[in-house]
Amino acid sequence: MSGWWNTLGTGGPIIAVLAAMSLLSLAVIVVKCLALWNCRSGxxxxxxxxxxxxxxxxxxxxxxxxxxxxxxxxxxxxxxxxxxxxxxxxxxxxxxxxxxxxxxxxxNRLIRLLELIAMVSPLLGLLGTVLGMIQSFQELELAEGAANASVLAGGIWQALLTTAAGLLVAIPAAVAAGLLSARIESAAQMIxxxxxxxxxxxxxxxx
Known part of the structure; x- marks a missing residue:
């Protein structure tokens, strides 16, 4: 576990936050799907x-x-x-x-939470990417040009990993929020x- 964590570099804490947000998002989606199952029935x-x-x-x-x-x-x-x-x-x-x-x-309860997760997750991923790129170029500067391309590439993929993770969290949350909101709007019209x-x-x- 520690080796995997060290591989992520500066993106490790952000990946952990995104993983927690992903679990929260999935839990909210399940709860809302069950709660809204019968909202347009009858x-x-x-x-x-x-x-x-x-x-x-x-x-x-x-x-x-x-x-x-x-x-x-x-x-x-x-x-x-x-x-x-x-x-x-x-x-x-x-x-x-x-x-x-x-x-x-x-x-509509918890729908705003899904929308917030969909909005914040890509920003967190971008933050992780920026921090990772900063770290990579700092290491390149300290190496005074002696660093090879593989070392720099390794730092870059670690940085980009957080952006990918942020998008993976945001996309399901955004889709679910949109579909659930449409279902709620339809139920409101039925009322x-x-x-x-x-x-x-x-x-x-x-x-």
Missing amino acids: AAMRDEAFGMWRSGDKHGARKAVEAGRSPADRVTAYAMQALASGFKGPALEAELQRRGNDEVAQM ENSVGRLLLIDQNPPV
Whole structure:
């Protein structure tokens, strides 16, 4: 282990930091994938519940939506409960917006951490490369021209290794953050659409 660490030179500490960031990134990706697995589910069930609400079976509609597991199901279930109890108007709309915002904020937890890892990792890799190049040229200066090309090349590849490591950490984090953000945005739109449909149906009952 010590020999491997010495081979990395000045890039060793930065490689260690990048390795820790990589493990953290992978852990966050797994946690968020599990948490967001059902965030866009239940569309067909909500359509059926809206049909029941329109036909007057409000209790059945509530029960159907309450069985869902997505943020849209939870906000819609609350909206149905509020409407059934007579809570309507701007006050209800404000409360639904607040609940929707809370759901979106919950889904967005740790996404900023992934984005930060994707942004910082290449910079750390570049820092390691710069430090390694400085060390290589210092050694060349101390050798007063006696250093051969292989020694200089060895220092350069050690320096460039940190840049490669930084990119290897940043790319999966950036891709995951983008895909998860898109999924969250889609789930947020589903919340808005579901609540909007319910309020429209409730305000325009069948004749």
